[in-house]
Amino acid sequence: MSPQIEILLVAIIVSIACALPGVFLILRRMALMSDAISHSVLLGIVVGFFIIGQVDSPILLIFAAGTGVATVSLVELLHRTQLVKEDAAIGIVFPALFSIGVILVTRYANNVHLDQDVVLLGEIALAPFDRVTILGLSLPRGLVVMTLILVTNLSCIVIFYKELKISTFDAGLATALGFSPVFIHYGLMSLVSITAVGAFHAVGAVLVVALMIVPPATAYLLTNRLSIMLAISSLVGTISAIMGYFVAAKMDASVAGSMASMTGICFLLTFLIAPKRGILAIIYRRFRQKWEFSQTLLLIHLVNHEGKENEAEECNVNRINQHLSWNQTFTQNVILYAEKKGSIQIEEQILRLTNRGREIADQAFAR
Amino acid sequence: MQIFLHLFSDYTLRTVAIGTAILGIVSGALGSYAVLRKQSLVGDAISHAALPGICLAFLITDSKTPLVMIVGASLAGWLGILVVTAIVRNTRIKEDAALGIILAVFFGVGIVLLTLIQKIPNANQAGLDKFLFGQAAALLERDIKTMGIISIMVISLTFLFWKEFKLLCFDPTFGASLGFPMKILDILLMTLIVIAIVIGLQAVGVVLMSAMVVAPASAARQWTNRLAIMVCLAALFGAIAGVTGAIISSTTAKIPTGPMIVVCASVIFLFSLAFAPNRGLIWQSLLKKTKFKPEINEVDPK
Incomplete structure (x- = not known):
């Protein structure tokens, strides 16, 4: 495969992997949790790196996912003291964790390929240079990792489809039927965290938010059915990734930034011309x-x-x-x-x- | 101690300290209103949305004077708020998602513009990427002057419309029944908050500026139930966090300013959460032990 096609593939897989859990975040009105989690996983990556000493070990994923879940718990803990409102709690927790992560990165991890720019923008253009060999095939590591994450997301959503659906639309009914809302909540948050870590390397902290929120929000304007919304979100994510990549290549600009801009354009177009719900x-x-x-x-x-x-x-x-x-x-x-x-x-x-x-x-x- | 003596002798350090103090005061004071109105995360969206404004302002005027940057950032921040309002009003997308959309998309556009600007063979463009995480050490005297003048305007407007803003925060319906133009006041307060955020971008950066709006104000909220005291305390906390963070970052190698300032603000918040009288966690657990029920008066009547 040529490097261009590999980058494009990584971009597409990242955007689909982000769009799937994003649908549930939008429907559960937790969109900004993706913002919080995608920022604070940096701390998990850095701390994990200090302990393991490798920047690309799969164990880092576990650390980072743990930080994501810890962020959610911290926000809830703060909120439960009744001393701060939930939005303020989110607004304090993740900048604090992210700041500590950034300080640690700049100060102690300078020789690793984790720096301020990578934190914000990822390194999708470098994806083809970091390779692993699986079954005799030499593949970019990002592609392998993101495919695994995509498969995890997809299978979790397929297996727990009705549980997710019921607890999203009618939490009371879910509890009455005996599903644990807490289990589903933290399960979803773990998925979001793992996805955020994987996507972090490719597109950076802020743009993970774009891929998680904007395609599902676009789909939300077009359909009332959950399954169709999942499909449209993935489609919008894919289109944004492809267009974003080519625009970036044409203008020689940041691929991640351009992908985020394209999700915005998809949303804007839908916002204007969607049948029934468009302006x-x-x-x-x-x-x-x-x-x-x-x-x-x-x-x-x-x-x-x-x-x-x-x-x-x-x-x-x-x-x-x-x-x-x-x-x-x-x-x-x-x-x-x-x-x-x-x-x-x-x-x-x-x-x-x-x-x-x-x-x-x-x-x-x-x- | 040495550092604090340097504050009076070292010109650069003094400039940095004054600059970050100003940004702390303004964002703390105006942040109080944002926190009380449950708009904490609006600041996050505004500060990210400001990035394309900064880049466009630079592309159009080819200058990096603070006034140009502040105007560009404010306009973009305002546009962001308008789009959020339009999305929430016209679709079934909720506010949190609308904020997320604006935050991420505007920031993405900003990043594209930033990478384009960095390609321009022009020595003048250097340092624009400092707006991402902020660099207090790069504050110049002209920056401080602009920041100072704008801050004085913002703070005096806050005082001038004190009781109107108070009504807006706690009982807008009552305010409207008294004949105050609440919609205009809402826009005015929003504008002031946008400016307060934008002023701090150079030192703290677009990524973390929102914390400077939320953390000092939430800390101040723990100590008092009175708006006036809360605003003053928040300004004080903001200033302390700003100056401490900036000094640590300017005197130590390889510590970015924005994150350091945010860490300081978070420490102040944690301290307040634990030790504030009446509301603080330690105070409450003491009260519980002695079987007194604490009377928590909400400032917010809801």
Whole structure:
């Protein structure tokens, strides 16, 4: 495999591995836990490195996952003292742990390839240089590690799918059915931590957050079904990874930063044009509702005066605006709209209901 | 002790100390409002969102004067808040996710811009990456002057609108019924918080500045139930954390400023959590032993 394809593969696998647990973080309103965990795993990596003496030992994953879970517990511990609100607790715990990690890295681990830039940006461009041999195949270490993490995430989600689903959408029911919410909570947090550690090397602390939160949030705008949301999140993650890589290569910029920017663009596009939930759809719906409502008002007015002696006066094209207290142009537009919809006809300057118009008015009355 | 004597004789150290004291005071004071309004994590999003603003400001003006940086960062921070509001108002995405989206995406864009700027063959660009983790030692006198003037404006506005902001924090509905324009006050307070965050970016960095908003204010909250005392204490704690952290970082090799300042602020927070009278953990466990029920008065009436 050429180095480009290897980097691209790592990027895609990282983004899918992040998107899967991210879906549950979004649904459980714990999105910012990914921020906290992805920062504080640095401390776990550094401490693990001091103990083991290797920067790429798999045991580091365990240390880092432990730190992730410790972060969550610390936040809960602080919150439970009732002296600080939960958001403030998150806002204190992870900067503190991250700071200690950064200080340790800059001060004592300078000769290792862990420095400030790696902490923030990862080293995905270096992925092909760090290789392991498995079954006679020489593969980039990042690819192997992230594939393992992806498989772990996927199998945990498949095995505990209904447990995760129920405890996410109805925690009360989950408890009543006998699942332990605590077990599921910490299990999910461990998955997030392990993923964050793996992705940390590839994309750095802050951009893990982008891959965990933005694709699931995008998917959340497009579907109501959990399984589809998982699929769309992975797809958005993959698209962002591919586009991000090529844009970065073209501009010679940071791959991780560019991937994060692409997730943002995917989200922005979806936010604008998603069917039903997108901004344009909302604006169009409001716009249509305004005309529909005005048309209904007009039709009701016509029904009220249909066949009465003052019909000629009340329903005259040029004077009806005075009776409805609308302005001239608006009234003309409503008449045009109603005519186009086939709910009225104009006969000798007088507005007459069609059968369709009568139906619409009846429906409005029936409400 | 030697270090503190140096404070008066060493010009660089004095500049650094004054600069970090200013940032501590402003972020502590304004942070109190953010913490009381449960917006602790908004600061996190704002500070990350400021990075592309800093880069764009540099790309457009080709200058690194503090005022340009502060204006760029504030505009980007504000844009971030606007987008969060738009997302929360128009979709079913909750605030935490919206903050996360803005934080990560803006930061990603900022990183792309930063790597692009570093490619420009221009000696002037050096040091822009110091905004990531901050470098107090790089503070110059002109930086201090700009920071000082802006801080004085921010603090005096806070005093000027003291009772309005108090209402905004504790009972906005009552405030509205009294005829105060709560929406405008909300925007004003948000702007002040944005500026307070942006001022500190150069010394503490975009990654960790949010802690300077949350930690001193949460520490101060443990000591008192009165807003005035809380704001003053938070400012004091912020200043102590800033100066101590900056001095340790400037006098010791290979210690980044931002993380050191945050560690100092966290130590102050832990100390307050343990030892504050009435609310502190040790005090409470003593009270429990003597079978007195502690009366914890929430400042927040909710």
